[in-house]
Amino acid sequence: xxxxxxxxxxxxxxxxxxxxxxxxxxxxxxxxxxxxxxxxxxxxxxxxxxxxxxxxxxxxxxxxxxxxxxxxxxxxxxxxxxxxxxxxxxxxxxxxxxxxxxxxxxxxxxxxxxxxxxxxxxxxxxxxxxxxxxxxxxxxxxxxxxxxxxxxxxxxxxxxxxxxxxxxxxxxxxxxxxxxxxxxxxxxxxxxxxxxxxxxxxxxxxxxxxxxxxxxxxxxxxxxxxxxxxxxxxxxxxxxxxxxxxx
Numbered sequence: 001x002x003x004x005x006x007x008x009x010x011x012x013x014x015x016x017x018x019x020x021x022x023x024x025x026x027x028x029x030x031x032x033x034x035x036x037x038x039x040x041x042x043x044x045x046x047x048x049x050x051x052x053x054x055x056x057x058x059x060x061x062x063x064x065x066x067x068x069x070x071x072x073x074x075x076x077x078x079x080x081x082x083x084x085x086x087x088x089x090x091x092x093x094x095x096x097x098x099x100x101x102x103x104x105x106x107x108x109x110x111x112x113x114x115x116x117x118x119x120x121x122x123x124x125x126x127x128x129x130x131x132x133x134x135x136x137x138x139x140x141x142x143x144x145x146x147x148x149x150x151x152x153x154x155x156x157x158x159x160x161x162x163x164x165x166x167x168x169x170x171x172x173x174x175x176x177x178x179x180x181x182x183x184x185x186x187x188x189x190x191x192x193x194x195x196x197x198x199x200x201x202x203x204x205x206x207x208x209x210x211x212x213x214x215x216x217x218x219x220x221x222x223x224x225x226x227x228x229x230x231x232x233x234x235x236x237x238x239x240x241x242x243x244x245x246x247x
Contacts, residue, residue, distance in 0.1 A: 003027045008035045010057060019043060026050045026072060033057035041065055042093075048072040049101075055079040065114070067094040075105050084108045099123015099146065104131045106151075113137060122146050122171075127154045136160040145172025145193065149179070156183040164188070165212060170196055173220060179204040181211075186232060188213040194220030194242075205230060215239060222246055 001008070003025035010032035013019060019039040023046040031054060036045075039062040051074020068086065070076075076085050086092055088111040097104065099121040109115055111134035118132070118141040126149045132138060138158045143150075159166030165186040173194035181187075181204065189211055196204045205211055207229035214227070214236045224246030227233055 001025060001028065006030065008032060010034065012036075014038055022046065024048065026052060028054060030055040031057060031060040034059045036061055037063045039064065039066065042067060044069060046071060047076050049076040050074045051076070053077055053079050053081055054085055056085055061085075061089065062091060065091055065093045068092060068096070070095070070097045070101050072098075073100050073102070075101055075103065075108060077105070084110070086112060088112065090114050093117075095119070097121060097124065099144070102126075104128060106130055107133070110134055116140075118142075120144050120147075125149070127151065129153060130156070132156075132158050137162065138166050140167050140169070142169040142171055143176075143196075145174050147172075148174065148176060150176055150181065151178060152180050153183050154180055155187075157185050159187060160185040172196065175200055176204055181205075182208050184210045186210055186212040188215065190215045190217060191220075192218040194218060195223050195226050197223070203227070213237075216242065219243075 006027050007030040012035045014034045015038050017038050021044045025048050037059045041064040043062050043066045046069040049072040054076050078085055086109055090113050092112050092115050094117045096119045103126045106129040108131045110130050114137055115135045116137050116139050122144045123146055124144050129151045131154045133153050133156045135158050167188045169190040173196055176196050177198045203226045205227050209231050211230050212232050217239045219240035221244040222242045
C-alpha cells in the first residue's frame with residue numbers, strides 16, 4: 001500500500017484468504033472493520049510507522065495467526081494516542097522490531113497470550129512498563145546490547161504456560177537501569193557477552209528468584225556476585241569458558 005493512502009475502508013480485503021503479506025506506510029491512519037480479517041494463516045504484517053495513530057475497526061487485523069514486522073521510527077498506537085494497536089491481540093504469534101523504532105512503549109504487547117517469539121534488533125533502547133506483560137506463551141526473546149532500561153513488569157508472567165518458561169538472550173554486557181526482570185516467571189538466561197549490570201558493577205541478576213537456568217556462550221568474564229541470591233537457579237552451562245569467574 002503506497003504512502004499516499006490514509007484510509008483502508010471497511011471490508012477492503014475481506015475474503016482475500018491468500019494474502020500472505022501486508023505492508024502499511026506511515027500515511028495510514030485508519031483501518032476499517034474486517035479490512036484484513038481473512039488474511040492467510042501466518043500472514044506477515046509490516047508496519048512502517050513514525051509513531052502516529054491508527055484507528056482500528058472491529059476485526060481490522062488478521063483473524064488467523066499472524067506475524068508482525070515493525071519498521072520506521074516509532075510504534076503504532078490506537079487513535080487515543082496511548083494504547084498499542086496490538087494490546088490483547090490473541091492472534092499475534094511472532095514479532096520482529098527494527099532498531100530504528102527505538103522504544104517499545106508501555107503495554108505494547110500486553111496480554112498477547114499466543115505471542116511465542118520476539119526478535120529485537122540492535123538500536124532498541126528501552127522496554128517500557130508492561131510491554132510484554134501476560135505473554136504467557138512467549139518462548140524466546142533477545143535483549144540487544146543497546147537496551148539501557150527495562151521498566152516495571154515488562155516481562156511479568158512471560159512464558160508462564162510453558163514447562164521450561166521463557167528463554168531471554170542478552171546480546172551485551174551493557175548497563176540496564178532500571179532493570180525489572182524479577183517479576184518474570186521462571187526463565188533461562190543466555191549470555192553471549194558476559195553479565196549486564198545496573199551500574200557497571202552490580203549484576204542485573206542479583207537476588208532474582210525467577211532465573212532458573214543460565215547458558216554462558218560468549219567467553220566473557222563473570223563478574224563478582226553475578227548470581228548471588230538467585231534461589232531458583234538449578235543449572236549453569238558453559239559453552240564458552242570465561243577467563244575469570246568472580247568472587
